Structures are given as structure tokens and as C-alpha cells.
Amino acid sequence: ERKNLAQTVSVSGEVISPNNIKLAFQTTGRLENIFVDVGDKITKDQLIAQIELGKLPQEIAQANADLKAQKELLENMKNKRDTYTREQRDSQRAVIKKYEAVIAEVNQQIDETKIYSPVDAIVGKRNFNAGETVIAGTAVAELFQETDLEISVNIPESDIVKIKLDQRADLTLDALPADEKLSARVFEIEPASTVIQDVVYYKIKLKLDAQDERLKNGMSADIDIRSAEKENALVVPQRAIKIEGTEKFVEVLKDAKNNITERKKIITGLEGDEGSVEVKSGLEEGDEVVTFAKAV
Structure with a gap:
């Protein structure tokens, strides 16, 4: 058949x-709060976790106060042009830029105390609880889509x-x-x-x-x-095949009335999972192969 x-x-x-996302802080700190749990559906830009700010609020306040003082000094220098040279005013402007850079750096550090979701997702893992210390680069939560x-x-x-x-x-x-x-x-x-x-x-x-x-x-x-x-392979049952050395044979029914069979050498191909074997040559469609003395 x-x-x-x-x-x-x-x-x-x-x-x-395939879209697993691990969320980690860029700085080490004590976890102040984690706002999600396993299984939560979250949206893009949703706040996930926050570490303690430590001394950053004091640092930013001091930096802003220092910047204000330096800007006031520059204004005073502008109002007293006879007292201060252009080089001195330019030097003061450079000082102000340094303070602005300090403020930008502290603000960046403050931003890094919070983690937001980059996508709509589901929380697959939550690895820390509030109060625990989180090492920079360690996944606090894992998301999947x-x-x-x-x-x-x-x-x-x-x-x-x-x-x-x-x-x-x-x-x-x-x-x-x-x-x-x-x-x-x-x-x-x-x-x-x-x-x-x-x-x-x-x-x-x-x-x-x-x-x-x-x-x-x-x-x-x-x-x-x-x-x-x-597809559409000519097959015989595995149990109908006899093996002698490297050759394979089947018995083909020639005279059903007298139970006469003919031995034919075959070349097989693919062996299927259900006990059927492809016959690549040696048989023709319609040949009745004997299996345990029964025609099939």
C-alpha cells in the first residue's frame, strides 16, 4: 500500500x-520600595522600584545653593565692569559651568535610583524586597511579553x-x-x-x-x-521484512489458494514511527506481502 x-x-x-527583560539599578543601594509583584501586568514607563536616595537630596540642595551664589557673583562682576576684567568674568562663567555639571551629575544619580518599565509587559520574577541591599547590575525584577x-x-x-x-x-x-x-x-x-x-x-x-x-x-x-x-510512499510492515546479512527480503503471495509465495529482495528507505517501512525498489504496488503467513 x-x-x-x-x-x-x-x-x-x-x-x-523571547522578549525577557531584566531590570537592574546602575548603582548599589538599599531598596526603598518595589511596586510590583509576580504576575502583575504593567505598562510602559511604569515605576517598578526605587532605592534610597541617601545623601543625594542634600548634595543637590547644596549644589543648587552654590550655583545660585556663583551666578550672583557673576552678576555683581557685570555690574562692576570697572572693577573686574573680561577675563575675570569669563573665568567666573567657567566656574558656573562646572557647578551646572555637578548638578547634572547629581540629578543623573537621582534618576538612577528609580527603575521604569521600558515596555508593556508582565512581571515574571521579583528578586528583592524592600529593605534589602541591591548590587548594581543585579536584576531586581524580570519582565516578559x-x-x-x-x-x-x-x-x-x-x-x-x-x-x-x-x-x-x-x-x-x-x-x-x-x-x-x-x-x-x-x-x-x-x-x-x-x-x-x-x-x-x-x-x-x-x-x-x-x-x-x-x-x-x-x-x-x-x-x-x-x-x-x-509522502505517498510504497510501504510494508516492518515485521514482514526478513534480513540476511546486509540484504532484506519479503515474501510475496503468488497463489493464495495454495499458499504459494515468492521471495523478493527489496531496498528500503524511511522507517516510520508506526511500524511501516518505505520500499524504494523490489516491489510493485498491488503486491501482497505475507506477514506471519497472512496477506496484507
Whole structure:
């Protein structure tokens, strides 16, 4: 008979967001407040967390007072042109610019005590609580966006050679009805390996054919990757094939009434997951192959 054959690699994976964002302060300090929790939906430019200002308010107040005094001095120098030379007034202007630079720097430090969300997102992780010390560069919170979700899969090294870009895959998820399948394709294969419990894996990613609003970051998925396919292949059951050395044979029914068979040498191709094997040569469509003395 002819049928479509498929060879699959069955694995488990996880729904992930490719747009994960880690939010961190640029300076070390004591966390004064964190305004979000895991699962919160937040909007772009929303305040996420703030560290204590420390002495910055006093520093900015002093810098502004100093700047005011220097500007007043310049005005006095302008009003007494006979007393002060142009060079002295230019020098005073340079002093004022230095104070303005100090104020700009302190204001920058004040801005860095707050973290805002750069996008509309969902809070995936909150790593600190108010009162704890946060080190510069350490993620205080992690955000993700539920758009363009992907499937992350670890493939054992024994199967990775079967995986190619653009291969098709069928997915089922515990969160969805058991008989509902989603379609995806392989779009990324990482070259570097990862060792998990002494087993070598390679990470691949699948892109869904269509986004589904029911999917959430972190959901588990069972995946069948079609590592090889053949349409309209001439097939026989695996159990009908006899192997002698490097050659393969089948018994073809010639006389059903007298149960007479003819032995034929065949060359096989793809082995499907359901016990069917492609016959590339040696048989013709319509031949009745004997399996356990029964015609099929």
C-alpha cells in the first residue's frame, strides 16, 4: 500500500517569551520600595522600584545653593565692569559651568535610583524586597511579553543529528484539551551543548504557526518533531521484512489458494514511527506481502 510516512523525535519543552527583560539599578543601594509583584501586568514607563536616595537630596540642595551664589557673583562682576576684567568674568562663567555639571551629575544619580518599565509587559520574577541591599547590575525584577511566544526544547545528543531547521512539529499542552494539537517549526538550533544530569543536550527553539492567546510563559509542552517525512510512499510492515546479512527480503503471495509465495529482495528507505517501512525498489504496488503467513 501507499501512505505518508513520518519519523519523529518526541521530546518535552516549555513555552517561553523571547522578549525577557531584566531590570537592574546602575548603582548599589538599599531598596526603598518595589511596586510590583509576580504576575502583575504593567505598562510602559511604569515605576517598578526605587532605592534610597541617601545623601543625594542634600548634595543637590547644596549644589543648587552654590550655583545660585556663583551666578550672583557673576552678576555683581557685570555690574562692576570697572572693577573686574573680561577675563575675570569669563573665568567666573567657567566656574558656573562646572557647578551646572555637578548638578547634572547629581540629578543623573537621582534618576538612577528609580527603575521604569521600558515596555508593556508582565512581571515574571521579583528578586528583592524592600529593605534589602541591591548590587548594581543585579536584576531586581524580570519582565516578559506574551507576544511571539516560542517553544524551548532540549534535544539529547543522540537525536540532535536528526533535527534540521524548518522541520515541522506537532505540540500538545497540558493546559489545552488532550486532542488539540498546535503546529510549529524549528527555527533555531544552538551549536553549544548543555549537560543536564550527566546527559548532553542541545537547545532548539520552535516558532508557532499561529499565536494562541491561551498560551502562557512557562507552560509545558509535549512535542513530536517530524525529523523525516515521505509522502505517498510504497510501504510494508516492518515485521514482514526478513534480513540476511546486509540484504532484506519479503515474501510475496503468488497463489493464495495454495499458499504459494515468492521471495523478493527489496531496498528500503524511511522507517516510520508506526511500524511501516518505505520500499524504494523490489516491489510493485498491488503486491501482497505475507506477514506471519497472512496477506496484507
